Amino acid sequence: MSWRPAPSVAAALTEANTLWPKRKRGGDGIIGDAEHARRQSDHNPDASGIVHAFDLTHDPNNGVHCLLLAALLSIRQDARVRKIIFDRRTVEATDWVWRDYTGEKPHTHHMHVSIKPTKTAENDTSSWWDADPVTRSVAVLWAMVEHATKQENTPEAKAKAKAKAEAAMEQATAATGTSWTAALTGGLGGATAVLQSALSLLSGTTGPEPARGRPVPAPQGYRRLVGAVPVLVGAEAKKVLATVKSPANPNGLPVGAHVVRTIAGQDYAFLIEWHKHPPTDNVSDALKDWHRGVSTLIRNP
Ligand SMILES: [Zn+2]
Numbered sequence: 001m002s003w004r005p006a007p008s009v010a011a012a013l014t015e016a017n018t019l020w021p022k023r024k025r026g027g028d029g030i031i032g033d034a035e036h037a038r039r040q041s042d043h044n045p046d047a048s049g050i051v052h053a054f055d056l057t058h059d060p061n062n063g064v065h066c067l068l069l070a071a072l073l074s075i076r077q078d079a080r081v082r083k084i085i086f087d088r089r090t091v092e093a094t095d096w097v098w099r100d101y102t103g104e105k106p107h108t109h110h111m112h113v114s115i116k117p118t119k120t121a122e123n124d125t126s127s128w129w130d131a132d133p134v135t136r137s138v139a140v141l142w143a144m145v146e147h148a149t150k151q152e153n154t155p156e157a158k159a160k161a162k163a164k165a166e167a168a169m170e171q172a173t174a175a176t177g178t179s180w181t182a183a184l185t186g187g188l189g190g191a192t193a194v195l196q197s198a199l200s201l202l203s204g205t206t207g208p209e210p211a212r213g214r215p216v217p218a219p220q221g222y223r224r225l226v227g228a229v230p231v232l233v234g235a236e237a238k239k240v241l242a243t244v245k246s247p248a249n250p251n252g253l254p255v256g257a258h259v260v261r262t263i264a265g266q267d268y269a270f271l272i273e274w275h276k277h278p279p280t281d282n283v284s285d286a287l288k289d290w291h292r293g294v295s296t297l298i299r300n301p
Contacts, residue, residue, distance in 0.1 A: 003045035005030045006122035008080050008115055009054045015128055016056060019188065020063040027057035027110030042082075042114040050122060053114040058086075060196055061262050063189040066111035067147060071139035072131050073113070074098070080121040086111040089150065098146060129188060136191040137184045141165055143195055165198065196260060209245075209254045212290040213274050219258050222269045222297040229296055232263050240270040241294045255292055267299035 009030060016023060030051050032043030042053035058066040066086045073081055074096060083092050087108050090101035093116070101107065115121045131139065141162065148161035184191050210216060218224060229237070240259050245252035253259070258271040275293030277283050 003031060003049045003051055005051045005054070006115060008122055008124050009051060011125040012054050012113065012128045013056065016064065019129055020059075023062040023064045024057050024059040027055055029055040029110075046117060052082075052117055052122070053112065055110040055112050057110050058108070060192055061267060063192050065143075065192040065195055067143040068139055068188070068192055068195050069129060070111055071142040071146065072129065072135065075135060075139055075142060076131075078128070080115045080124050081113060082116045082121075083114040084111065089146070100150075131188065131191075133185045136188065140184070140191055140195045140198065144198055147199060210256055210274070213276070216256050216271060216273045218297055219260075219269050219271065222267075222299050225268075225296045225298045230263070233268055233296060236261055236263060236268070237270055237294050237296050240272075244272055244292045244294065246292065253292075258297075269297040269299070271295045271297055 013028060013030070017025075029043065030053070031045070032041050032051075036043045043051060043055075045051050056064065056066060056069070058064060070084050070086045070089075070091075073084060074091060077093070077096055081093050084090065085101050085103070085107045088101050088106045089098050090103075091098045144165035145158055145161045148164065149157045184194060186193075225233075240253070243249070243252055245254050253272050255272050255274055258269045260267060260269050262268075271294070272292055273295045274290050275287075276290050277287045279288055281288070
């Protein structure tokens with residue numbers, strides 16, 4: 001049977017291509033494959049050949065952070081949406097409450113969006129991903145809270161996570177001198193960058209700073225860089241080092257936090273860890289005692 005996507009479904013991916021031309025599309029999809037055809041799925045055409053769902057690839061390094069985009073649709077309670085699934089969480093437009101998703105696929109690499117089977121939802125091609133700075137900043141905060149309370153969906157946990165998220169935002173402002181407001185006015189790409197660094201800060205500040213000398217585990221998906229560090233990467237590590245917590249900069253990045261940067265197409269993580277130089281090194285005495293330093297890690301291929 002011939003099929004076509006609902007105009008709104010096609011518009012969602014076309015708009016994403018325009019907004020983020022470099023975005024990866026490997027997880028994109030509209031029409032169901034043979035596996036979908038055997039079961040009930042919004043990726044299968046309805047009786048008139050119309051498909052009511054799209055998958056959007058999660059590619060935060062090129063501006064597409066699906067947690068942020070799910071937050072935008074949720075905050076708006078987008079009238080087209082019937083259901084969203086992303087990163088083991090799902091929401092239905094009947095109550096807009098996010099719940100654990102226990103389906104077979106965790107949806108960590110793409111976001112699934114189903115639309116309602118109505119003419120209005122099918123034909124509404126207004127923007128999916130445009131948002132004013134206020135909505136963007138609320139969405140960043142929402143996404144951080146959702147991320148922090150996945151398993152603990154109570155109002156108390158949400159309130160606690162919100163306070164933590166706000167503190168992480170303030171801390172990042174103080175540490176890096178970057179204004180969230182300024183970053184958020186830069187469109188959704190700016191909002192994505194804010195969300196990414198805030199999430200990494202949040203993951204580094206959820207517990208107390210590890211005791212002096214205690215090693216910090218590498219962030220998931222990254223390994224320690226051994227051998228020579230490329231010049232540009234070394235320069236970035238120095239920049240991050242300047243924002244690390246110290247007696248002179250008490251609001252700086254704590255041990256355990258990490259910052260992710262893409263340099264010449266490669267992702268690096270700069271992890272704040274305890275460092276100490278051997279007594280024979282030609283450095284100041286202060287550096288021969290435990291102090292906060294920056295370790296460079298590279299993303300696994
Ligand atoms: Zn899907």
